[in-house]
Amino acid sequence: MIRCSGFRRLTAIAALTSTVISGCDNTTATPPTKQSERWPAVLSESTFVWSAEPGIDLLAQPIVTLRAYFESLVLGETSGSNDYLYPGFDHAVEREKPAEYSHYSLHLWPELGFPKESPEVGSSRLHVLRVADDGQGVTTVMCTWDWGIATQSAEASYQALGSWRGPQTGVGVQRVRLTTSVGSPPPTTRPQSGPSRYPSLDVFDNWRVVGRLSNSAPSDTVGPGTQWPEYQQDLAACVTLAPEPVERRQFLTTGEHPRSDFPTLPSYPGWPLESQ
Structure with missing residues (x-):
């Protein structure tokens, strides 16, 4: 789900096994209407599926902030509204790029x-x-794999968002810079996993998002010798780790396809x- 603004799903978005296990939670279910109010209708059949390299905890900070930030960006840009940004986004993300991180080229808000x-x-x-x-601060690098997202282009036909670029088909990479206040109290949120597609409460804690780069940024801001000297290596790693071979990715990103080629996996x- 990463477009001209740095997504296109946010080439505009783990290494997954063939079976995805959904998160679980023992809290009492909330009324169904709550879910629909906080999730745009245009993404009603779309989900986020995260993974990480060994040793990186998806359920703890700072990755919880990275998840909440990135998902909010996609929801905002796809819907064209800030109404779907996750709670706490407004205090965790500067509306303008801070001067000390001006080399990060992409807007931080949707x-x-x-x-x-x-x-x-x-x-x-x-x-x-x-x-x-x-x-x-903390610098995070994430792979975005877009070939599994599509829009309806004709009756019963769908076209993938991911683009065909040789071995990089459907593959993007993002670099996000995060900081937290010195002496900040420990996070108050419990491990962040469960059956909801979005957090109900503020999960950003004391973390702030101060910069973002992607492979859709201008070429003079990305690459060896710039603010992202590991860019080529990071992109190559994302291609290598892609959970489907290039032939399958090129097939999905070319021409029209049935809905079944783009399954909606559990979040x-x-x-x-x-979220408390």
Whole structure:
């Protein structure tokens, strides 16, 4: 689900096994209407499915903030509205790029001018590749795998969002910079997984999003010798880790397909019905 703004699903979005296990939660179910109020209709048949390299915890900070931030971006840009941003987004994300991180080229808030008119179906696959803590903040790098998301182009026909670019077909990479206040209290949120597609409460804790780069950013801001010197290696790693071979990805991103080619997988790890 990462477009011209840096997505196109946010090439505009783990290494998954063939079976995806949905998160579980023992809290009491909330009324069905709550889910529909917080999730745009254009994405009613679309989900996020996350994975990570060994040693990276999807259920704890700072990756919980990365998940909440990225999913909010997709929901906002796809719907053309900030109404679907997750609770806490407004205090965790600067509306303008902070001066000290001006080299990060992409807007931090969703760009709302190009909402989707046709519903998206399928699942965005996202894989956290690495996390680097330099003592002043954390830099995260994530793979975005888009060939499993499509829009209806004709009756009973669907066209994938991912593009055909040789070995990189459907594969993108994002770099997100996060900081937290010195001496911040420990996070108050429990491990963030469950049956909900979105968090009910603020899960950003004291983390702030201060910069973002992607492979759709201008070429003079990405690549060796720039602010992302590991860019080529990171992109190559995302291609290598892609859970489907290039032949399958090229097939899905070319021409028209039936709905069955873009299954909607269970959200993973998902969010608790009440995030607290």
